[in-house]
Amino acid sequence: MSLVHAKSSGKGFVQCRNIGVVFGSDDTRVEAVKDVSLHVNPSEFVSLIGPSGCGKSSMLSILAGFTQPTSGDATVDGAKIRKPGSDRGVVFQQYSLFPWLTVRKNVEFGLRMAGVPRSKRETDARTLLGLAGLLAFENHYPDQLSGGMRQRIGIVRALATSPQVLLMDEPFGALDTQTRAVMQEILTNMWQKFRISVLFITHDIEESVFLSDRIYVMTARPGRIKAEIEVPLPRPRTAQMTTTKEFSDLVQRLKALIREESLAAMGSELSDGGITGFGIDVGPHGIGNVL
Ligand SMILES: Nc1ncnc2c1ncn2[C@@H]1O[C@H](COP(=O)(O)OP(=O)(O)OP(=O)(O)O)[C@@H](O)[C@H]1O
Ligand SMILES: [Mg+2]
Numbered sequence: 485m486s487l488v489h490a491k492s493s494g495k496g497f498v499q500c501r502n503i504g505v506v507f508g509s510d511d512t513r514v515e516a517v518k519d520v521s522l523h524v525n526p527s528e529f530v531s532l533i534g535p536s537g538c539g540k541s542s543m544l545s546i547l548a549g550f551t552q553p554t555s556g557d558a559t560v561d562g563a564k565i566r567k568p569g570s571d572r573g574v575v576f577q578q579y580s581l582f583p584w585l586t587v588r589k590n591v592e593f594g595l596r597m598a599g600v601p602r603s604k605r606e607t608d609a610r611t612l613l614g615l616a617g618l619l620a621f622e623n624h625y626p627d628q629l630s631g632g633m634r635q636r637i638g639i640v641r642a643l644a645t646s647p648q649v650l651l652m653d654e655p656f657g658a659l660d661t662q663t664r665a666v667m668q669e670i671l672t673n674m675w676q677k678f679r680i681s682v683l684f685i686t687h688d689i690e691e692s693v694f695l696s697d698r699i700y701v702m703t704a705r706p707g708r709i710k711a712e713i714e715v716p717l718p719r720p721r722t723a724q725m726t727t728t729k730e731f732s733d734l735v736q737r738l739k740a741l742i743r744e745e746s747l748a749a750m751g752s753e754l755s756d757g758g759i760t761g762f763g764i765d766v767g768p769h770g771i772g773n774v775l
Contacts, residue, residue, distance in 0.1 A: 496571075496648030496681035497561050498524040498547060504555035505542045516542045518706035520556070524649070527679040531692035533738065534702030534710070535746045540685045543707075544653045547683060548574045560649055570598055573642030577654040579634040581626040587637055588613065588622040594645040612640045615674065632663035636670060643678065650675075650682045657687065665723070668694055672721050689738045693731060694721055701741045704749035711741055 505517035517539035524530045532540050545551045546558050549568040558565045560572065568574075581590045591609040600608070613619045616636050626634050635655060642650060655671075656664045672695055675682060686692050692699050693715055701711040715734065717725055725731055 494526050495561055496524070496526045498559075498649055498681055498683060500543065500547070500556065500558045502556035503543065503546060503553045503558065505539060505546070505551075506554040515706040517553075518708050520702075520707065520709055522700050522709060522712075524681045524683050526648075526681055528697050529675055529682045529684065529695055531684045531686060531696040531699045532702065533686060533689065533692050533699060533742065534707060535704050535742060535749045536687070537749065538702045538705050538745070539707030540702060541653055544574075544651050544683065544685055547649075548572060548651050570594065570645040571647055572649045572651055573645065573647035575635075575638050575642045575650070575652045575655045577657040579626065579631070579638055581634055581637060581641070583626050586623050586625055587618065587629070590626065590637060591641045591644050594641065598645055609644060612644055613637075615677065616640045616670065630663070631659055632667055635659065635667060639671065639674070643674070643680075648680055650680055652682065652684045654685055654687065656691070664688075664691070669723065671695065676720060689735050689742065690726060693717070693734050693738065694726060699738065701738065702745070704745045710745065713738065 500520060500522050503517055503520040504515075507514040507516055520539070520543060522530075522532070522543075532543060534540055542551070546553050547560075547565060549565050549572070552566075565572075582593065585593065588606070588609050591612060592605040595605040595608060610619060610622065613622055616639070618633065618636060618640065621629060621633065626637070629637070635658075639650075639652075639655070656667050659667060668691055675695075684692070684695060696715050699713045699715060700709055701713065702708065703710045713734070717728075717730065717734075
């Protein structure tokens with residue numbers, strides 16, 4: 485089964501119902517997420533944004549099958565998520581490549597675990613690397629490559645087992661602005677080819693608008709869904725679109741929502757306006773820009 489077959493599979497419907505996450509107990513009790521319901525339709529690109537500590541990674545970890553929610557349930561195509569599975573690929577901010585394996589062996593890793601025969605593994609890995617423009621580097625080791633290339637390989641590796649769902653937690657958070665912009669274009673192109681469902685977590689609001697069909701905004705902790713916003717921009721998306729009024733209006737609207745929550749997270753004395761006395765800009769382009 486190659487990735488190309490994942491195209492338009494109609495699978496990959498992700499659903500979270502009334503998810504609650506509580507860490508610790510008694511004195512150490514932290515309610516991270518409260519009553520979160522969300523979904524990702526097959527082939528849809530959905531972002532999850534919200535202030536730091538609102539429970540975004542906790543949600544992704546539940547969908548990846550790394551942790552169980554305290555309440556509620558999460559399903560893919562109706563099946564309850566209980567553990568990690570090859571139907572879901574995961575990409576984190578930190579490159580999680582194996583430094584002792586070549587680029588191609590890294591990509592082949594999941595296929596090897598799945599028992600795919602050697603020649604098929606090689607062909608599939610090479611096809612994917614070719615699509616990502618990385619075939620020339622198949623025999624390099626990760627530390628011989630730039631951060632952007634390593635993260636591209638991380639994405640390719642997550643795609644190698646033909647998952648129906650790609651879960652990404654701030655995958656470009658460690659990259660410089662230019663590399664990040666290129667990665668966004670590469671990701672949107674790859675997603676358009678493979679049309680798998682994506683849940684994407686980011687602190688970068690422009691990034692979420694550029695990539696997504698829909699965006700969920702979470703409140704400050706305990707994280708709940710504050711808003712669900714459709715992104716009506718046409719596809720394919722191009723870098724020029726980020727200069728349109730439609731794009732910037734949506735970005736401003738999202739920033740205002742996030743700003744409210746960032747202020748709430750910082751405490752009510754800040755939202756009373758006291759913060760301006762310390763010379764910190766909380767205007768429309770202020771704290772809301774930095775989650
Ligand atoms: N294993 C844990 N034990 C206790 N508390 C935890 C644990 N993991 C997360 N938390 C807490 O739960 C809350 C939500 O954390 P989470 O990492 O999901 O937030 P986030 O929205 O991803 O934050 P960020 O934007 O900074 O990545 C935070 O207050 C965090 O400190
Ligand atoms: Mg996080």
